[in-house]
Amino acid sequence: MTNKLQVIVKMILIVITSAILLDLIPMSFAELNEMPESTEWWIQMEIFSTNNNQEYNDKILVDLYENVIQLERDYILSWHFFREPSLRFRLELINKESRDRIAVDLYNYLSSVSNVDTYFFANHEKRVDNLDEGYQGEYELYQRMWPYQKKIWEWGSEMTVEAIKESQATGENSPSREFQLTRTFHLLCNQLSPGFDTRYCNSIDDNGEELVWRRNVVSFVLGILFTILFTYLIAHIRHH
Numbered sequence: 067m068t069n070k071l072q073v074i075v076k077m078i079l080i081v082i083t084s085a086i087l088l089d090l091i092p093m094s095f096a097e098l099n100e101m102p103e104s105t106e107w108w109i110q111m112e113i114f115s116t117n118n119n120q121e122y123n124d125k126i127l128v129d130l131y132e133n134v135i136q137l138e139r140d141y142i143l144s145w146h147f148f149r150e151p152s153l154r155f156r157l158e159l160i161n162k163e164s165r166d167r168i169a170v171d172l173y174n175y176l177s178s179v180s181n182v183d184t185y186f187f188a189n190h191e192k193r194v195d196n197l198d199e200g201y202q203g204e205y206e207l208y209q210r211m212w213p214y215q216k217k218i219w220e221w222g223s224e225m226t227v228e229a230i231k232e233s234q235a236t237g238e239n240s241p242s243r244e245f246q247l248t249r250t251f252h253l254l255c256n257q258l259s260p261g262f263d264t265r266y267c268n269s270i271d272d273n274g275e276e277l278v279w280r281r282n283v284v285s286f287v288l289g290i291l292f293t294i295l296f297t298y299l300i301a302h303i304r305h306h
Contacts, residue, residue: 106158107165110201111172112188113153115181122181123153124230129179130155131227138168146219147226150191156201158216169197222250 115122141164
């Protein structure tokens, strides 16, 4: 085989091999890096208590925590709730099968919970009949911070349930919910802010108390100084 023919054969083999490899590889590395986060399997249930009563919402939340979340822990990746003022209750499950099964169980269970008026599956405030059209997580909004964001929501939910249970058992919270809220807000702000000197972080002191009185004192002093300076300037102008 001549050298020229050998070169042609090698080129043909290279083309054939490349075509096979490209067919085996589903996408380029660039496309792979642009792939969205893997599918998350969520249930969002919008729950309305009788008259949207806050005390009823708290009882419903604790009921769901003890009889759904605790029972299904092995299948739950994360969970959280929000007050909208309906009870927005979300579960993230390990797979589609778990989501579909627990969704049915949850829907049926709510019919037996006292003080529950109406409830439905939803995607934020929108009612849905198909779970595949329901809440899918918020990776697109939070990007790489989403795994941490949903865990912050979960820990806030866990803390709230514990606070409600303590209040139901003893009639109070020690330390108070206000203290827990301000300390959590202050320290999270301290961590996430580019520097400690931000207007949000500095609005709360190390004891979890708002620095309203300090801002009022500063405003009062600045007002006096401005008045003195303004009076001096007027007098100086009139003198000349």
